[in-house]
Amino acid sequence: MTQDELKQAVAVAAIQYVVDGEIIGVGTGSTANFFIDELAKIKHRIKGTVASSEATAARLRGHGIDVFDLNDVTAIAVYIDGADEITHSGAMIKGGGAALTREKIVASVSAKFVCIADGSKLVDVMGKFPLPVEVLPMARAAVMRKLAALGGQPKLRLKAGSDQAFITDNGGEIIDVAGLSITDPVALEQDLNQVPGVVAVGLFALRGADVCLLGTSDGVKTLTF
Numbered sequence: 001m002t003q004d005e006l007k008q009a010v011a012v013a014a015i016q017y018v019v020d021g022e023i024i025g026v027g028t029g030s031t032a033n034f035f036i037d038e039l040a041k042i043k044h045r046i047k048g049t050v051a052s053s054e055a056t057a058a059r060l061r062g063h064g065i066d067v068f069d070l071n072d073v074t075a076i077a078v079y080i081d082g083a084d085e086i087t088h089s090g091a092m093i094k095g096g097g098a099a100l101t102r103e104k105i106v107a108s109v110s111a112k113f114v115c116i117a118d119g120s121k122l123v124d125v126m127g128k129f130p131l132p133v134e135v136l137p138m139a140r141a142a143v144m145r146k147l148a149a150l151g152g153q154p155k156l157r158l159k160a161g162s163d164q165a166f167i168t169d170n171g172g173e174i175i176d177v178a179g180l181s182i183t184d185p186v187a188l189e190q191d192l193n194q195v196p197g198v199v200a201v202g203l204f205a206l207r208g209a210d211v212c213l214l215g216t217s218d219g220v221k222t223l224t225f
């Protein structure tokens with residue numbers, strides 16, 4: 001199976017976690033996009049959604065699915081999103097699609113986090129995928145020095161085909177940190193959360209996934225944490 005077929009398979013499997021009559025949190029990225037297209041087929045069953053990015057909101061609305069402002073919502077039944085890496089304990093690196101801050105906020109309000117990923121995302125130790133960190137632009141250099149002091153190789157994310165910084169939906173910039181071997185993701189997330197100028201770190205360990213639907217050539221495997 002191709003990687004896209006695996007993503008499609010987990011997107012289909014995720015529909016069983018959609019709670020009828022409730023608001024669903026929706027992630028960002030290519031796997032989340034497959035899920036959105038599946039969700040559109042049962043949109044009459046849900047109250048609506050909260051989106052983790054402008055791109056996701058646009059895709060949901062394109063399917064005629066209601067998108068609520070998080071400020072108008074008190075509870076989200078389930079949050080469904082992809083990941084760049086996930087461990088056997090449900091900790092994740094996210095933010096390859098630059099939506100980590102809103103993803104973390106929407107996930108924090110959600111009763112359950114269902115991660116949907118192709119099998120290549122399951123790792124023993126995270127860090128092969130560079131860790132995305134969203135920063136306020138004025139703090140970029142200061143935060144990069146701190147990240148280098150932690151042993152990482154920080155690199156400012158650029159707009160594709162340009163030498164300009166990529167700007168997130170929140171007006172922030174993204175630093176991608178290579179070279180980290182993340183043996184204690186909870187401690188690293190706590191430490192990086194304390195660095196002034198960091199808006200959000202793409203480590204989801206303090207609030208990891210509750211379930212991971214993993215696409216493999218043997219079918220969709222369900223990991224629960």
Ligand SMILES: O=C(CO)[C@H](O)[C@H](O)COP(=O)(O)O
Nearest residue numbers: 029030031082095096097099
């Ligand atoms: O965190 C994310 C976006 O910020 C994505 O969930 C992550 O990058 C995985 O993306 P894809 O499903 O395209 O592999």
